[in-house]
Each structure stands twice: as structure tokens, then as C-alpha cells.
């Protein structure tokens with residue numbers, strides 16, 4: 001039975017929502033999480049790649065949701081050269097449909113309530129304040145009251161908009177994506193492949209993330225503003241035709257990745273935004289799972305504190321963006337500045353980066369060295385980058 | 398704006414780039430409110446499968 005009122009209503013049951021719900025419930029708040037779809041994690045609009053270090057703080061590793069263990073990344077230049085980077089135990093390709101459910105189960109274990117097929121339609125206001133959520137559930141319009149709403153509703157987020165937060169991103173700051181899950185392949189199941197080039201994937205990259213020795217997520221993301229004349233699907237079809245002419249497509253998904261910096265405003269009185277809804281993705285890699293969970297842990301713990309203190313005003317909730325900036329937000333901003341530079345790189349530059357990488361021993365890679373090569377011989381670019389490094393004081397490994 | 402429902406995968410990418418809050422996604426469907434729409438064409442550009450076009 002759904003109660004009339006909860007301390008916290010979480011909209012969306014992706015990693016952002018379920019992890020927020022868990023930390024809020026664990027620390028004493030009453031929580032209801034609403035998910036529009038039939039099941040958390042489905043459809044899987046994701047390449048499913050995560051780093052080992054990123055996920056272990058949040059959940060005990062379980063073979064059930066690990067499809068492949070990744071030790072190698074391969075960068076492919078426009079002119080067909082390959083650089084191999086080895087980092088043993090670096091990461092996994094997940095089964096996100098199972099992973100997302102496991103995160104929801106954890107939230108439920110800690111006492112959060114969770115319903116699916118519950119589509120949030122609007123906020124409920126009382127005396128000019130957010131006081132609940134209106135949603136459609138089993139064909140009926142319902143309202144539930146709360147002290148605080150968590151907008152964890154993904155790239156398509158509208159919760160923030162309802163509260164008057166500007167969430168729209170520029171065309172330049174979204175990658176438009178298509179992904180096939182291909183079968184009938186013969187691939188190395190410990191390697192992730194990345195392909196770059198103006199004619200391959202303008203402003204983004206093509207990925208091959210293995211799910212086994214014979215199946216893989218093969219997808220593409222291209223920068224929104226470069227997708228006017230040609231859709232990502234056309235680029236991907238050409239790539240698959242060239243590289244895997246005999247593969248079978250088992251599953252197709254479409255989706256968008258916000259490659260922006262975190263929104264300026266992610267809290268207001270009685271509301272917080274988390275995950276893709278807050279645009280907390282890594283703007284270079286497009287990875288957002290771990291980022292969402294890190295933000296969610298901060299948000300969930302703070303929400304529980306807010307419940308205890310009966311303080312739901314923006315001033316109190318500001319601790320969340322402050323903490324986020326410290327842990328990841330600042331470095332995300334640096335990544336965003338780097339992404340802006342990456343967008344301007346020519347194919348020649350990508351060729352020289354990969355050529356440079358080939359000379360580095362397989363296991364001695366760093367993003368910083370790679371980036372330094374990218375900006376070499378371009379003093380203005382160097383200066384810009386130096387500035388953003390100083391501003392964020394970020395240590396890139 | 399017109400949505401080709403046979404193509405649309407309800408991925409919500411269009412919502413993220415809409416400056417007018419004219420697009421609503423439900424579990425099964427995307428809808429564009431023509432009254433709110435300012436015809437900026439962001440959604441048309443960004444749709445991964447080009448399911449959106451100008452028209453009623």
C-alpha cells in the first residue's frame with residue numbers, strides 16, 4: 001500500500017534514483033521511488049562499461065551482472081592504426097538489466113518502497129512550495145505528498161523543469177547514440193575498442209564493448225550539432241558493414257548522453273536533481289553510471305540529514321552541490337573543457353595521438369599524457385588547457 | 398512537429414535539447430506540444446533515428 005506521505009519521493013529508478021533511495025532510507029528517511037517503466041534498467045540504453053574502482057564502493061561484485069571483465073582498451077585512429085593500453089582488472093561490461101535491479105533491491109533492503117509503471121506527471125505545490133508529486137499508476141492519477149522530491153529521471157528529465165530549473169542542453173553538449181548488440185562475432189572478450197574519426201563518428205566515437213567472445217555492444221555517439229545531415233545510425237551501419245559484415249543484430253537501442261558540465265542549479269527548496277537529470281556524466285567518455293552513484297550517495301545522505309533537521313530549503317540542501325563539486329564536479333568541468341578541445345581535433349591530430357600512444361608501453365598509460373600529446377604544437381590550446389587544470393587543481397592520473 | 402511512431406524508440410534525447418519544455422515522454426510515447434514548440438529544430442537534429450520532422 002502506498003502511504004499518503006513520505007519524507008522523500010524519488011522519481012526514476014536508474015542508478016541515480018536507486019542509490020539515492022538507498023542512502024536516504026539507510027539513514028532513517030521514509031522513501032518512495034517511482035519508475036515509469038515496467039522494470040528498472042529496461043530498455044538498456046547503455047554500452048554497460050564501468051570501472052572496477054567506480055562500482056566497488058557501492059555494491060558487492062556479483063557474477064550475475066558481470067558480462068565481461070576488461071583489461072585492455074584499444075584506440076583506433078582514422079588511418080587505421082591501433083594503440084593498446086593494458087590495465088588489468090580495470091573494469092567490466094555489465095548486464096545492466098540485472099545490475100539496475102540489484103541496486104533497487106539494495107534500496108528496498110534498507111527500507112525504501114518502490115513501484116514501477118508509475119509515471120510522474122507533475123509536482124504538487126502547496127503555499128508556493130513543492131509538497132508532493134502527481135503520477136499515473138495503473139491507469140489512475142494519484143498524488144503522494146513529501147517533504148522533498150529527487151529528480152533522478154535521466155536524460156529525458158522533466159522534474160527539474162517543473163521546478164523552474166533550466167535543464168536544456170546545447171546541441172553541442174549531447175551525443176546522439178545508436179547501439180546494436182551483435183552476435184556471431186569472434187572477439188577478444190577482455191578488450192574494449194574505441195574508433196575515432198570525422199567520417200567514422202564526428203565529435204564522438206564508435207565503441208565495441210564485449211559481452212562474451214561472440215557478442216558485443218557496438219554503438220556510436222556523435223555530437224548533436226554534427227548530426228544535422230546524417231544520423232548516427234547511418235554512420236554505425238557503415239561501420240558494422242565494414243567490420244562485422246556477417247554479424248546478426250540481436251537488439252537495437254537509441255539514446256542520448258549529455259556531455260555537458262553539471263547544471264548550475266541542482267537544488268532548490270524541496271528538490272534535488274541527481275545523475276543524468278543533473279547532467280553529471282563524464283563529458284569525454286560519456287560514462288554516467290558511476291558518476292550518478294557518487295552524486296546519489298551525497299544526495300541520499302544529505303536528504304536523511306534534512307529529514308532529521310526538518311530543513312528542506314535550498315540553503316541547507318546546497319551542501320550537496322558543494323560536496324559534489326569537491327569530489328567530482330570540478331574535475332567534470334575540466335573534462336568538459338577538454339571535451340571542447342577534443343571536438344576541434346582533426347583526423348591528423350587523432351592519427352598522431354594514436355601514433356604517440358603506440359610508443360608508450362602498454363601498461364603505462366595516462367589520460368594526461370594522451371591529452372598533452374593532443375595539444376602539442378598548439379600554444380593556444382595549451383594555454384586554455386593549462387588554465388582549466390589550474391582552476392580545478394585536478395589530478396589526472 | 399510530426400513524429401513517425403514506427404521509428405520513435407521513446408529514448409527521450411529530444412527532451413534534453415528542447416528549450417521550450419514542449420516535449421513529454423511517457424512509457425510508450427513521445428508527444429510534442431505545438432503550442433509551446435518554438436520550431437528551433439533541435440529535436441529534429443538530435444533524434445538518433447530522425448523520427449521527427451516539421452509538419453502537423
Ligand SMILES: Cc1cc2nc3c(=O)[nH]c(=O)nc-3n(C[C@H](O)[C@H](O)[C@H](O)COP(=O)(O)OP(=O)(O)OC[C@H]3O[C@@H](n4cnc5c(N)ncnc54)[C@H](O)[C@@H]3O)c2cc1C
Nearest residue numbers: 012014015016036046047048049120154255275276288289
Ligand atoms: C547509448 C548509451 C551508451 C552508454 N554507455 C555507458 C557506459 O558504457 N558506461 C556508463 O557509465 N554510462 C553509459 N551511458 C550513460 C548512462 O547510461 C547514464 O549516465 C546512466 O544511466 C544515468 O543514470 P540515471 O539514473 O541518472 O538515469 P537513467 O538510468 O536513465 O534512469 C532514469 C530513470 O527514470 C525513469 N523516468 C524518467 N522519467 C520518469 C517519470 N516522469 N516518472 C517516473 N520515472 C521516470 C526512466 O524510465 C529511467 O528508468 C550510456 C548512455 C547511452 C545513451
